[in-house]
Amino acid sequence: MHKSADFTRVMIVGNPNAGKSTLFNALTGGHAKVGNWHGVTVGVTERRAVLGDRAYLICDLPGIYAAESMTLEERAACAYLSDHTGILLLVAECARLERALRLFSVLAADRRCVLVLTKRRSFVRGGGRLDRAALERALGIPVLYAEGGGLRARVVQALSAARIWQWKGVLGTDRYTPCSAALSRMERLWLKPLFALPAFAAMLLLCFYLTFGAGMPGCLARDAIESLFSRVLAARAQTIPSPVLRSFVADGLLGGIGSVLGFLPQISMLFLFLILLEESGLISRLAWMTDGIFSRVGLNGRAVFSLLMGFGCTAAAILTTRGLEDRKMQRRVILCLPYISCSAKLPVFLTLAASFFRDPFPAVLVLYALGVCLALGMALLLRGKASPFLLELAPLALPSPRAVVKSLLFQIRQFIIKLATVILAFLLLSWLLSSFDVHGQLCAIEDSLLARICSAVRFLFAPIGMNDWRITYAALSGLVAKENVAGAIAMLCGEFPYPFASGAAFAVFLLAASPCVSAVAAVARELSVRFALLCSLAQTASALLLSYLVYFLLTGGAPLALIALAPVVALLLCIHGKKLSRRSADHIKTIHR
Template sequence: MSYTFALAGNPNCGKTTMFNEITGSTQYVGNWPGVTVEKKEGRARRFKEEIKVVDLPGIYSLSPYTMEEIIARDYILDEKPDVVINIVDASNIERNLYLTTQLVELGVPVVVALNMMDVVTTRGDQINLKKLSELLGVPVVPASASKGQGIHDVMQKALVVAQTAATVEVEVPKLRFDAKMEKCLDEVQNLIAAYADRHHYHKRWVALKLLEEDQEIKKKLDLPANVEKDIQNCIAQLENEFDNDTETIIADGRYQYIADVVAEAVKKKNTGSTLTVSDKIDKIVTNRIFAIPIFLLMMWMVFRVTFGAVGSWTIDFVDGLVNDTIAGALSSGLEAAGAAEWLHALVIDGIIGGVGSILVFVPQIMILFFFMALLEDSGYMARAAFIMDRALRKLGLTGKSFIPMLMGFGCSAPAVMATRTLENEKDRKLTIILTPFMSCGARMPIYLLFGAAFFAQNQSTMIFSIYILGIVVAIISGIILKKTLFKGEAAPFVMELPPYRIPTLKGLFIHMWDRGKAFLIKAGTVIFSAAVIIWFCQTFSFTLQMVEDPADSILGVIGHAIAPIFAPLGFGDWRSAVAIFTGLVAKEVVVATLGILHGLGEVAEDSMELHTALQTYFTPLKAYAFMAFTLLYFPCIAAFGAMKRELNSWKWTLFAVGYQTGIAWIVAFLIYNVGRLFGLT
């Protein structure tokens, strides 16, 4: 027999940790809401039976107001998993049981995994599991996922429930509302019984949803007008009697029931509202005077380590490893094997060159992602979003846009994917359009190359100014777009702040790896292919003849054709045009292309020969305009793909990259021409 279990629970309830422990896969463990919006699946370890486990998005309720809620609900209703394992944070039980009351109503067997029992024990609270199970009408199994405890018991229980589901009737939900509400519920149930059966939905649940005026369910049932009218009458009657809308009456009823359950089953040692350690930290980090300085200090430290001494050391290390050790060994190996000259060139110049230029940045990106994981897992990231909300609101964004934007300094592709945590579509679109302006790690080699060749005296200042330029362009774009295409206020900011905790090293590395992996895969696939194609296109002409002068090659011809576009920006020579063209694939390729086209084979960005070669084509002003252009234009294929997925619209995706490229042209044009007016060269 094979079974399907679905994991459902609030954000921050330890669901992802539980999922990882059950399936043994190493996945992302995070803190902010909606982190597992992707449907993750795995197979349960240590069971003879074939058990598929599906990780549903973290949600607070089953109302259809967020993407995550709709995904989770539709999955349970339509796919009908054998068991829904509802993970409940025992240390925050009242709030967590709200979802439980709704899951139970769906008519699918539910097993409650009472997680974070260790926290409850430490606090000195007591939970009567048997009582809780009786009151809720579902099995309750204690667990501490972060300590690896109780997980097998949860699965074992779920398996028993799944195996006996066919013979045992699912218990009727114990939750009863006010008598008047119950009367209306009965009426509506009778009205819609036939329609609910057609979809195999639980009648009581459907009736509740209809009383809540749930549009999704209405659409699915397609009720005749007279039935709809009767339901409307019920609603009007209830709203009149309770002097509140039905949704609130029902929510209130749920919480009242939960309060009763908790009063009977949970004994709290400390009922007073004393400040926790987390609260005390929050008083400092969100203090009106210290909040911003503390935030800036944190960011400064992250960037200092990532892009400072530690980061550059790793770059030098990998550079030496790839471009000297590996390239050297391969080169002599190929020569010894008597490989043809073209093969040698393909492997050394094309592949090692192209892929190597990216591998160099992997450690740096990993360091950045490590710090991100640290900020998230410790709980500070949620506070940073809160602190930044006010400022971002002026740009038409919200505090939640901050997290993707910060990630954008690492790699735009995962950053764009992280915008899923924004529940408002308008905010999400705007964040996706602006995030690529944050200079990603892949653009760094371009700045390093041009910085070293043209701004030897004040290299780090010039590079830093490019990062600032990206932020400034994002700010101005935000203000412009907010006033034009994205009118109206950003979604109100509501975010749960998980308690601060000391992250585990294992958790941090899993988290870091999960994000960094995408970058490595990109190096191995997209960039690898791009390197081969670029090498081919600059070695052969359109007639497929090997060319002596790269100017006659396929790339050379393309470069000559598009170069005039860039002439007003100061870099109208065909090599720069080709580099920008190939940079569409990935920004790392820009440097590799310049190296190849200047006939130097594969070069690192600190190559003196390339510096000299570039100095004959560029002036410092032109170089800066070029850096600005490469910062702002079309991000890369990987980011483009991510944008398409998240925007789910060709129109918006093309608008976004069109806007970015247009802005890049305008900014580079202004830098070059205004600079010349001021007599700069």
């Protein structure tokens, strides 16, 4: 058991989607991820806060339905509770109070507690009634509403009056009247299959079109930023007297940073779509609607949360797999996620598509669709017994503009921080290595250190018509952060200098290769370092073979395409053979038992 003498630990506990993270953010000023679906919080977040005149360690735990946990994140939350002492801040929706009290009677027994009731307005609007004072007397602990002004002050007062939970009774109708269970018109509309799936597909297409359709807001904003960097700032940079500094600023800094920063509006639009999906509650309806499809490839509807998050960030999506029921399912989903095109791949896809098409929208859409197909193909290849699917749907709600703006600004800030740290450091390193030779002298790019190092492995891309160390370097830079690829191409090549077949093959390589180091680290945390490194290697190798296949198909080299396909088919047969022999071995064990 852990206890600190410096501060009091306060653990926020409750059912999923009860409002725990919202309360956490309100108390700490932090930005724990919130969303209108069950399973947003995937790990314990701790943050110190001074409330009143006392220091607290506020801990936001993943949602728990029952002490006997079904998912990985619930088990983590229960383990945290049993390992730590402190005050419990029990969070319950007014409309789900009965079930919450059943949970708290188990989790909170013999602990000091405060009960916070959330979503009161919608409860009252639905005809519900709750006597807070009577409930407080019955439970013997402070009870307060989350809504209303002065929340921090009220929580401070309640924490100082926290009492031991001892209640095991029943909610009487004198204290509590449940609200109406009738579904709204909007809820009933989203239950109709002929409306819901086409509507979702249309929203996704609209989002993509607005983001990277020619002449659309995303492209216009990107062009404006690129123009600022290439014309205005680059022109100013040419006036720098020192040739070394001029090269660094014009070629390294502005060329690289400008090419990546230009994609910020488009990445923001993609994140905005995901945030609206989360906040509205549509994401859990999508999970229900697609469970039948996912079960055919050995997953279940719950996987759609992680796969959708993958369009934003692969590393973050990997963390959401803790909401799955077992390790095998988690492993399968994690292996599918790298094929989902994250927002970091968008700059390089647009760069490549813009080299060949006036309107990059169809080409980028094809790449996104190909990624989804590869992910589902991987799921089918690894197919095992799907876990039972049981999911509570979050109520539909109009996204709160404040919550949406806050989440979006958080994502933009994360992107700029990444740009200002990882990507800038990488661009600086790239410029240094590409501007100086082995003797430390300023030189032409072909004689640089970078050219020497990358020339050793450029043969990897020779089969797709790019026997070029610069492309090799750009591809390798994607292993650190995918945004680096666009920056490296801009810095080293200017525009993409190869024909369509090479560009398409390169795009497929980037689509299917190992994800960035952050995602590999996330896999290592969830599963193991060995597994993460092996997967990274296998994905990169298979991505190379896939790129050869695409190139040979596009250049009409069918016999060579078969040669590229042979190792892939052999690997698939090997994996399938292993699975068949494992199944027959299990069957034999069952008969013999």
